[in-house]
Amino acid sequence: MATSQQIHLVSRPTGMPTHNNFKQVEITLPELQDGEVLIKNTWMSVDPYMRPRMIDRESYIEPFKLNDVMDGGAIGEVIESRNNQFPVGSKVTHLSGWRTAHISDGSDLTLLPDVPLPDQLFLNTMGMTGLTAWAGLTKVITLKETDTVFVSAASGAVGSVVCQIAKLKGCKVIASVGSDEKARMVKDLGVDAVINYKTVENLTQALQQAAPQGIDVYFENVGGDHLEAALNVMNDYGRIPVCGMISGYNNDTAQPGPNNLFFINSKKLTVQGFIVIDYFDQFPEFIEQMGAWLSEGKVKSEETVYEGIENAVNAFLGLFEGKNKGKMLVKL
């Protein structure tokens, strides 16, 4: 009988999660039924949005259940099949991550396209991460080549793709990151200026110096001080696609917002929240564009890899400790 190692959420974290909130559990998988396949997962994704899912409250996505396996993006290979659509050897993406093996009737599986790209890119630039960056810049707002774009968490999974797309669109790009090493990374991606927010005294001043002409677009991944600085430096009619606000995800009690929201009014700003799910129907257009950029070497897929399901929790916690450059992945 096949087994699967799974990561369960066993208690709801308050503040920064710890290993005590999670438990690795071995389960025995049932025999395959007609139409089913057994998938050995090879890669899984850990993402900041999973932290709010650990809280038991209504949101756009169901909270994780206690004492049950979590889920998230994953890539795997079919190793046993009773479904003609997915013969043994098929490589697939699906949403049953946080486990080493998965039985499916096929309805939740997408075959990886037959392109000469590493598999894990379909959890990164060619997957939801890339789609998020692309949709945020080209569907939520309309980017103009004259725009000055400020990107927070710029060395992160989404941020590093946002920087590159904005440069490809001809924009001036200012990146905020949390270490000098990450600053070098985003410089290598071609951004025009980098701010290490951990070492600058005043984020607004640093942003003003980097963008004396003001910023037109703020790609919001962080919230808090970053949003405040962006509002201070935004030009009239600036646009703020809101992809996430990671700075608040581990706060036990909600922290107050910026004290300068009035600029939304006086500068006539548009602040627009979005969730990548709403752009799934544009996957074909995205894949065509991103596939071309990748094959022409115009976009680089940055990644940080942890090995083994036993390190999945470490990888997840690392997201909030600034451990990742680019997409955080677990190789199973």
Place this chain on the structure above:
Amino acid sequence: MATSQQIHLVSRPTGMPTHNNFKQVEITLPELQDGEVLIKNTWMSVDPYMRPRMIDRESYIEPFKLNDVMDGGAIGEVIESRNNQFPVGSKVTHLSGWRTAHISDGSDLTLLPDVPLPDQLFLNTMGMTGLTAWAGLTKVITLKETDTVFVSAASGAVGSVVCQIAKLKGCKVIASVGSDEKARMVKDLGVDAVINYKTVENLTQALQQAAPQGIDVYFENVGGDHLEAALNVMNDYGRIPVCGMISGYNNDTAQPGPNNLFFINSKKLTVQGFIVIDYFDQFPEFIEQMGAWLSEGKVKSEETVYEGIENAVNAFLGLFEGKNKGKMLVKL
């Protein structure tokens, strides 16, 4: 020689302005030149947006100068004319308020249309106030008749028009006001539910009770607690046209924003600041629509009138003390 009584700003207020920040000054007007007219002002407008103009900082509109007359919307009658376009007896609107008389070469004047409406409506429902409400609901966002609309400062100049337009569009309207008397007023305007924010214990709970199905549109006039409550109760894809944030205008030091801005992301909200100036080109369309509503009795022009230039500062201060129901006007 003609004279004019003018209100000067003589010091920049910190916190709530006082009479000491202002001074009434009598000036002697020069002889009219060819092409000029002398206007006796009959009405002037005081508006919340004038408070931020008393601070010396860059914004969408120039700060008021110290020791100089302020300006703002006004209506007057030509009493001496050397300009054929504006013969004696012409009624005009212009932006040289805060004074009893004004000399103009005509370039800043608009003739009042010849309609059977009280003059002062052109500072209220038929003027910038009405245009602000109308543009915010029909141009900044697109209102649907299925929308539940929450309006803060609902008994104010813009708010009272927003309530009525939203009802005319078939929406459910929930109003927030600061007294029981104002609650009665907005009830008379047809809103579905009223919250007196000064007497409820918890604004979010009150809003949830008034809108168990959630709110789709929040017309933002206030900021602070009102924005926080609205974010808590917004439905997915809700829209927040930001017309103003009066709760912060008299704060000496900027106050922190709501602690739940993350809902902008997770609920996929659009928050859009706007300034009425950007909609001036739509004045003809607006006037036609609003004129029809007024003549059919479908919109009421609420007003609070102070008498005499010597009460102009009292009228202005009254805006922040909740003294006005509807548009605050000074009859000169």
